[in-house]
Structure formats: structure tokens, C-alpha cells
Amino acid sequence: EAESLNVEYEVHFSVNKIQNKILCTFKIVYKNDSDVVMQMIAECYYQIAPSSWSMLIKPDGNIVIPAEFLQHLGSLTVGTARGILYARCYDTNLEKHLLPLINLTELITGDMIVEG
DSSP, X not given: OOOOOEEEEEEEEEEETTTTEEEEEEXXXXXXXXXXXXXXEEEEEEEOOHHHHHHHBOTTXXXXXXXXXXXXXXXXXXXXXXXXHHHHHTTSTTTXXXXXXXXXXXXXXXXXXXXX
């Protein structure tokens, strides 16, 4: 049986207003007590269709990205990270440390507002 590791993770978003892209960055750290055993950062860029992008722009020029959409993009990024982690750890002493299920509705609770 695999030793127990503590798992810490965070998710961040940024926006490229020129290219209509949203970047989701997902970081995961596995620790044994206070020692970092494994760390990974996965970044996924999402190109938003011009017609959808224009719906995010409010009359004041700010871009408002709904929390539900960020949660969806975050879920896609976490799924990608899960696959990368599995592939990178396959046939190593870390292969039994799968990425646990993560409820992004608890991490991403509000809309993202980008000033225009």
C-alpha cells in the first residue's frame, strides 16, 4: 500500500483580452509531512469564439466571466492534469498517488471581472 501523502492544490485564471483567451493554471503539490515529494503545474489556454467573447464584455467595458464557466474550464484543466500526472508517474513509486476528485465549486465561487 502506498504511503499517505498530503495533497495541496490551487487554481488560477488570467485573461488575454487581445487574443480572446483564458488561461487556467492548476498547481498540485504532494507532501510527506513538510517535504515536497512531487509538484506539477498544468496550464491550459482556452480560445473563446469572438461571438462568445463579445457576450462577456459589459457596457462599462469590463469583461465578466461567470463562475460557472470558470468552474467548467477548471474541470477540464484538472482532468488534463490528472492524465499528465498518471502518465508521468506510471511505473514509478508514485504511480499509486492519483489526483483526488476536486470540487471546483468550492474553490471558484465568484465571477472573474477584468477591467476594460
